[in-house]
Amino acid sequence: MAGAAIELRSVTKRFATPKGGVYTAIRDLTMEVAPGEFCAVVGPTGCGKSTTLALISGLERASAGEVLVAGEPVRGIPQGIGYVFQSDAVFPWKTVLGNVAAGPRYHGVSNWDAGKQAKEWIARVGLAGFEDRYPHQLSGGMRKRVGLAQSLINNPRILLMDEPFSALDVQTRTLMENELLSLWAASSASVVFVTHDLEEAIALADRVVVMTAGPGTVKGTFAVDLPRPRNVAEIRFQPRFVQIYEAIWSQLRDEVLVSYERQKHAAAV
Amino acid sequence: MSVRSTLPRSDVSAQGGAPPFGSVGMQDGATQGLASRTAEIAALDADLSARRAQVAQRRRLIIYALRLAFTVLWLGSWELSTRLNWVDPFFVGQPSGVVQRLWTWITEGTALGPLWLQAVVTMQEAVVGFLIGAALGVVFGILLGRIEVMAEVLSPFIKGANAIPRVVLGSLFAVMFGLSLWGKAATAVVLVFFVVFFNAFQGVREVDRNLIANARILGADNRRLTTEIIIPSAMTWILASLHISFGLAIVGAVVGELFGATAGLGQLIYNAGHTFDVNGVFAGMFVLAVLALIAEGLISALENRLVKWRPSRVSGEIPI
Numbered sequence: 001m002a003g004a005a006i007e008l009r010s011v012t013k014r015f016a017t018p019k020g021g022v023y024t025a026i027r028d029l030t031m032e033v034a035p036g037e038f039c040a041v042v043g044p045t046g047c048g049k050s051t052t053l054a055l056i057s058g059l060e061r062a063s064a065g066e067v068l069v070a071g072e073p074v075r076g077i078p079q080g081i082g083y084v085f086q087s088d089a090v091f092p093w094k095t096v097l098g099n100v101a102a103g104p105r106y107h108g109v110s111n112w113d114a115g116k117q118a119k120e121w122i123a124r125v126g127l128a129g130f131e132d133r134y135p136h137q138l139s140g141g142m143r144k145r146v147g148l149a150q151s152l153i154n155n156p157r158i159l160l161m162d163e164p165f166s167a168l169d170v171q172t173r174t175l176m177e178n179e180l181l182s183l184w185a186a187s188s189a190s191v192v193f194v195t196h197d198l199e200e201a202i203a204l205a206d207r208v209v210v211m212t213a214g215p216g217t218v219k220g221t222f223a224v225d226l227p228r229p230r231n232v233a234e235i236r237f238q239p240r241f242v243q244i245y246e247a248i249w250s251q252l253r254d255e256v257l258v259s260y261e262r263q264k265h266a267a268a269v
Numbered sequence: 270m271s272v273r274s275t276l277p278r279s280d281v282s283a284q285g286g287a288p289p290f291g292s293v294g295m296q297d298g299a300t301q302g303l304a305s306r307t308a309e310i311a312a313l314d315a316d317l318s319a320r321r322a323q324v325a326q327r328r329r330l331i332i333y334a335l336r337l338a339f340t341v342l343w344l345g346s347w348e349l350s351t352r353l354n355w356v357d358p359f360f361v362g363q364p365s366g367v368v369q370r371l372w373t374w375i376t377e378g379t380a381l382g383p384l385w386l387q388a389v390v391t392m393q394e395a396v397v398g399f400l401i402g403a404a405l406g407v408v409f410g411i412l413l414g415r416i417e418v419m420a421e422v423l424s425p426f427i428k429g430a431n432a433i434p435r436v437v438l439g440s441l442f443a444v445m446f447g448l449s450l451w452g453k454a455a456t457a458v459v460l461v462f463f464v465v466f467f468n469a470f471q472g473v474r475e476v477d478r479n480l481i482a483n484a485r486i487l488g489a490d491n492r493r494l495t496t497e498i499i500i501p502s503a504m505t506w507i508l509a510s511l512h513i514s515f516g517l518a519i520v521g522a523v524v525g526e527l528f529g530a531t532a533g534l535g536q537l538i539y540n541a542g543h544t545f546d547v548n549g550v551f552a553g554m555f556v557l558a559v560l561a562l563i564a565e566g567l568i569s570a571l572e573n574r575l576v577k578w579r580p581s582r583v584s585g586e587i588p589i
Contacts (some may be wrong), residue, residue: 059482077485089483093501093578102497106488136580154487 004032004068005158005190006056011065012215013051025051027215028065035157038184038191040201042252043211043219044259049194050086052216053160056192057081069158082156082189084164090135090146096122097131099146103154121149125179141172145179152183159184161193165200177204177232185229198252202244203232210251213259220251359547366548367555374552380540381532384556391522391534392560394450398457399518406462406514407507410469414503415495420470427466435459436524443528453525453533460517468510472503505579508572515564519557 011029014022026048033039041049054060055067058077069078090099101118105111122131125145135143144164151159165173181204184191195201201208202224210219224244226235235241344364351358358366374384381387413420439456446452476499484498526535534553541549 057486059485081486083483083486085479085483087479089477089479091480091484091498091501093504093576095578102484102489103487106484106490106493134578136578150483150487 003035005035005037005070006033006192007066007068007071008032008052008055009066009068011055011062011067013048013055013060014063024215026055027217029211029217031209031218031221033158033190033192035190036188038193038204038206039209040193040195040205040207041209041211042195042198042201042248043216044213044252044256045196045263046259047211047214047255048216049196049211050162053083053162053192053194056158057083057160078158080155080157082151082154082159084144084147084151084159084161086163086166088135088140088143088147090143090150092135095132095134096127096138096146099135100149100153103150107154117153118149121153124183125149141168141176144168144176148176148180148183152187155187156189159189159191161191163195164193166195166197173200174233180204181228181230181232198245198248199236202226202241202248203230203235208244208248210248210255213255213262219255220248222248359545362547362551367551370546370548370552371555379537381537387532387534387537388556388560390450390532391519391526391557394453394522394525394533395457395515395518397450398454398521399461399515401454402458402461402518403465403511403514405458406465406510407469409462410466410507411473411495411500411503414470414473415499427463431463431467435463436520439521439524439528442525448529448531452528453522453530453535456525456528457518457521460521461514464514464517465507465510468506469503472506473499475506476502505576508568508575511568511572512565515568516561519561519564523557 008029008031012027013025015025017023029048029052041052043049051060055062056069056074058074058081061074067074069081072078091102094102097115097118100121101111101114104114104117109117119128119131122128125148127142127145127149130138130142135146138146147164165176168176177200191205193201193204198208205224208222208224210222211217212219222244226238226240226244347361348364350356351361351363378384379387413423436456438459439452442452442455446455480498480502481494484494489497522533523535523538526533527539530536534557538550538553538557541547541553
């Protein structure tokens with residue numbers, strides 16, 4: 001498939017542990033994401049979901065196998081990548097405006113133009129009027145919006161999201177999920193959305209990839225044929241949603257149990 | 270009594286059997302209730318904050334009064350015990366004598382010339398030493414923090430140099446630079462450098478990995494990464510070290526003056542000691558302390574300007 005936005009071919013990633021051993025985070029992982037596709041990755045804790053994103057973004061290099069973005073092997077950080085982190089990654093010493101304007105400025109846009117673009121994006125994520133605030137003056141949900149605007153202003157062709165909403169309360173989360181969908185619909189970006197929440201995955205994605213317990217590899221792939229535009233708050237009551245949920249859960253459950261047993265075992269040792 | 274008990278019933282009949290939920294009347298009542306409750310809470314809050322301000326004010330007054338009492342007790346007992354000759358004022362000095370000495374210094378000048386000139390000389394040495402030492406400390410701290418090989422190669426040398434009691438270098442600098450300002454400034458530099466260096470180094474090492482990853486993804490090159498992420502993040506550490514190190518710069522200047530000088534507060538204190546003028550020693554110390562406190566205030570002001578992005582400890586703004 002030459003047209004894939006992201007391609008991972010039998011990728012393995014090993015880390016050296018502090019004790020001198022080797023830890024395999026993902027093993028022989030093969031998957032691809034089409035241009036403009038919203039792909040969710042679910043799996044039990046410690047299955048290498050975040051590592052997968054780190055490999056695509058070029059922050060980490062694969063120990064074996066190939067990672068391709070837009071058909072090119074990943075060396076360094078590929079052009080047109082956006083990354084929304086699990087924890088707060090906005091810069092605490094920059095104002096909201098400074099944070100959002102950082103991307104264009106790093107790409108050589110003049111301060112004036114970067115500021116203008118940033119103001120547009122700040123309004124788009126609903127933070128108009130908060131330009132001069134520092135992150136510590138914002139709530140968790142607002143900081144997440146800043147992070148989203150910070151990534152999206154660079155017009156990424158690929159948006160990587162690592163459990164971006166897991167720290168938010170349920171109401172804020174639903175709001176943010178809906179906003180993400182409308183922002184994504186207005187762009188043509190491919191999204192890889194890592195989460196441990198299966199409901200979130202189905203509500204947002206075109207396709208859900210289930211990973212095995214670590215070392216992670218693909219266990220199964222499920223198309224989500226729910227119509228768009230979707231309302232995240234309501235879609236979970238549709239019968240089709242429940243069907244898909246049951247189908248995926250029957251696979252995911254085994255992996256979660258394996259991971260749980262392992263953790264219990266590790267704790268006992 | 271009977272009127273009151275019938276009121277609700279007549280109210281319901283007046284609404285003419287409206288459904289119990291969702292009627293317009295009910296909603297209006299609920300909104301009104303909410304509005305009045307909000308107003309009530311606001312009034313309570315205002316009342317509470319006024320009372321709290323009062324308590325804080327009273328507490329501050331008590332603290333000031335206690336400080337004054339402590340000063341009176343301390344200076345009074347010192348003065349009294351020397352007046353009554355329980356201890357010999359020749360050896361321990363006397364507050365009134367210190368004040369007198371300060372007064373003569375201010376009005377008639379010191380043995381080395383006017384008092385302000387001595388203060389200027391010493392502060393010059395301290396400030397020059399502080400600026401050079403802090404700048405070197407920051408630059409090397411950031412360099413070694415960023416370049417791991419350099420840190421590994423140089424670490425034993427730095428640890429070794431840090432282990433030396435560095436004030437003894439003052440004698441070396443006196444030989445190298447003679448009686449000029451540079452001997453004292455150099456002593457201050459070696460004292461300031463290490464404190465700032467270790468803090469800057471640590472500050473660079475402690476930068477949140479997530480922030481670095483984010484900046485790199487957003488397209489920051491190495492230069493931007495250093496100036497926009499590493500340095501601001503390490504700034505908290507660096508500024509904390511500046512507080513301690515200005516005191517050390519004064520120590521360096523004064524110690525430098527002991528190894529040979531023609532003017533300065535250190536020299537003044539040294540002279541007073543040699544002529545058994547204990548009050549003079551205390552007076553010199555007092556002037557140094559005042560200058561150090563002023564400098565500390567200036568550094569705090571600088572700190573508040575540079576790291577205004579930090580949440581203030583007394584939260585003025587409640588996160589939404």
